[in-house]
Amino acid sequence: MTLLFDKHAKPSIQEVMESGTFLVTGEIGPPKGTDIDAMIHHIDLLKDKVHAMNITDNQSSVMRYPSLGTALIILERGGEPNLQVTCRDRNRLAIEADLLFAYTRGVRSVLCLTGDSIPVGDHKEAKGVFDCESVQLLQLISNLEEGKDSGGNELQGGVKFYKGAIVTPEADPIEPQMLKFEKKIEAGAQWFQTQAVYDMDNFKRFMERARKINDKVKICAGLVLLTSMGAIRYMNANVPGVFVPDHLVQEMADAPKGEALNTGIRIMARQIRQCIDEKLCDGVHIMAIGKEDVVPRILEEAGVDITKM
Amino acid sequence: MIITTSKPFEEVLKELEGQDKVFIVGCGSCATTCETGGEKEVAEMKARLEAEGKTVTGTVVYEEVCHELNTKRKFRENKEAVEAAEGFLVMCCGAGTQSVREATDKDVHPACDTVFLGNILRQGQFVEKCSLCGDCVLEDFGAICPVTRCHKGILNGPCGGTDGGKCETDREKDCGWTLIYNQLEKLGKLDRFKRIYGLKNWQASMKPGRVIFEKKGEGGE
Numbered sequence: 001m002t003l004l005f006d007k008h009a010k011p012s013i014q015e016v017m018e019s020g021t022f023l024v025t026g027e028i029g030p031p032k033g034t035d036i037d038a039m040i041h042h043i044d045l046l047k048d049k050v051h052a053m054n055i056t057d058n059q060s061s062v063m064r065y066p067s068l069g070t071a072l073i074i075l076e077r078g079g080e081p082n083l084q085v086t087c088r089d090r091n092r093l094a095i096e097a098d099l100l101f102a103y104t105r106g107v108r109s110v111l112c113l114t115g116d117s118i119p120v121g122d123h124k125e126a127k128g129v130f131d132c133e134s135v136q137l138l139q140l141i142s143n144l145e146e147g148k149d150s151g152g153n154e155l156q157g158g159v160k161f162y163k164g165a166i167v168t169p170e171a172d173p174i175e176p177q178m179l180k181f182e183k184k185i186e187a188g189a190q191w192f193q194t195q196a197v198y199d200m201d202n203f204k205r206f207m208e209r210a211r212k213i214n215d216k217v218k219i220c221a222g223l224v225l226l227t228s229m230g231a232i233r234y235m236n237a238n239v240p241g242v243f244v245p246d247h248l249v250q251e252m253a254d255a256p257k258g259e260a261l262n263t264g265i266r267i268m269a270r271q272i273r274q275c276i277d278e279k280l281c282d283g284v285h286i287m288a289i290g291k292e293d294v295v296p297r298i299l300e301e302a303g304v305d306i307t308k309m
Numbered sequence: 310m311i312i313t314t315s316k317p318f319e320e321v322l323k324e325l326e327g328q329d330k331v332f333i334v335g336c337g338s339c340a341t342t343c344e345t346g347g348e349k350e351v352a353e354m355k356a357r358l359e360a361e362g363k364t365v366t367g368t369v370v371y372e373e374v375c376h377e378l379n380t381k382r383k384f385r386e387n388k389e390a391v392e393a394a395e396g397f398l399v400m401c402c403g404a405g406t407q408s409v410r411e412a413t414d415k416d417v418h419p420a421c422d423t424v425f426l427g428n429i430l431r432q433g434q435f436v437e438k439c440s441l442c443g444d445c446v447l448e449d450f451g452a453i454c455p456v457t458r459c460h461k462g463i464l465n466g467p468c469g470g471t472d473g474g475k476c477e478t479d480r481e482k483d484c485g486w487t488l489i490y491n492q493l494e495k496l497g498k499l500d501r502f503k504r505i506y507g508l509k510n511w512q513a514s515m516k517p518g519r520v521i522f523e524k525k526g527e528g529g530e
Contacts, residue, residue: 114468117460117478135465168469176490180466195469240472
């Protein structure tokens with residue numbers, strides 16, 4: 001089979017993971033519009049600093065430049081994309097077709113999400129599709145890999161992806177979340193990125209639970225950069241499944257004027273170091289949310305250089 | 310119970326623009342319970358329209374406006390007032406309004422928005438628990454419907470947006486999956502939670518729905 005893209009500049013996420021290397025990924029948030037200069041700048045800045053970059057798919061139900069298009073740009077620029085696919089905006093036909101295309105264009109890793117609800121975004125009157133959801137999406141991809149679409153029809157050429165999924169360590173209650181984690185593995189998930197974690201003690205407890213369920217599946221801690229007290233207040237009040245514990249709130253509050261971002265960088269660097277030193281998980285996923293410029297500094301402070309791992 | 314809400318009166322007036330003679334239809338079933346189209350609301354509408362200079366040629370409130378034969382019968386019974394009207398204002402659900410559509414060739418106007426198939430909590434309080442998907446899954450989820458009570462209709466467990474057992478879309482609403490988990494746990498049936506549900510057949514009740522039962526007693530009984 002001829003693939004339109006088969007000259008990857010970087011190893012795949014699966015190759016990194018299976019070599020036992022601690023995975024470091026970043027995130028690219030596509031812009032609202034066609035002015036993609038800043039996004040390309042961020043891609044170029046991160047492509048050699050992280051193993052791969054997630055591309056969000058109309059994140060927070062806000063319409064943006066597409067994740068699939070951005071994945072191709074990342075490949076063109078010599079980086080490795082991790083394509084996020086949500087079920088909110090496309091039905092099973094559209095998702096399958098996109099995945100066939102993605103595969104032929106060199107996308108090797110897909111992160112399967114249900115997607116945020118429509119009302120949290122900027123197209124509040126749109127119809128939420130949710131023809132399938134994360135577990136079914138994982139199953140759907142597993143079927144595509146076996147040469148069948150979800151209608152049971154044979155494909156002329158299937159796909160092969162490293163299938164990723166999300167788990168939320170701060171979910172309340174946690175029990176159903178862990179059962180769903182188990183189902184995602186059964187449906188084909190090979191690796192996980194977590195929703196944002198700040199409370200490392202809770203994250204340790206979560207990892208113990210997760211390892212008891214399955215000690216083979218790879219798990220990367222999702223870390224979101226703290227940038228200001230306002231952002232913390234907003235997250236604690238409005239972002240479900242995200243909780244910034246008191247001692248970090250205090251550390252940010254104690255930061256001298258103009259030092260909030262630097263404090264956030266220091267906190268994340270410390271968390272990355274802890275994940276590596278205490279072997280808490282298999283990697284970290286860094287979400288700088290608009291502050292991608294500082295990711296190299298975070299990694300430097302953490303003493304992480306992927307070329308030497 | 311079909312839950313309806315009243316359209317703003319200004320909107321109703323706009324619908325009736327250019328039609329001075331109006332016949333009002335109310336429903337003795339759901340719209341009476343919802344207080345959107347019972348005897349009382351129809352009388353109030355009549356008074357408000359007359360205050361705006363309209364002539365109300367007649368009003369009728371009866372059980373099940375959605376019953377098309379019955380609606381035609383009611384129109385025959387009110388022949389004079391019906392014939393005098395230029396337009397019909399229907400104060401019940403979309404099914405009732407379209408039942409009136411079948412009974413006349415004149416203009417038919419909805420006075421309500423039809424919002425969902427609802428359960429009654431108490432007077433004036435309704436919640437949606439069934440979305441008429443045509444392929445009932447209640448047996449597998451402790452008789453709590455994930456298609457309806459999870460905002461995203463997820464069939465395999467809660468999303469990351471659940472927060473203290475509440476939904477990310479509205480903290481006044483319970484997370485359907487937390488309810489299902491608690492119920493299945495209580496029943497000792499968490500194995501059902503663990504089972505993966507494949508893609509749902511969303512065409513089980515293909516639009517527009519149509520069910521024709523064979524007449525009982527025919528062909529064998």
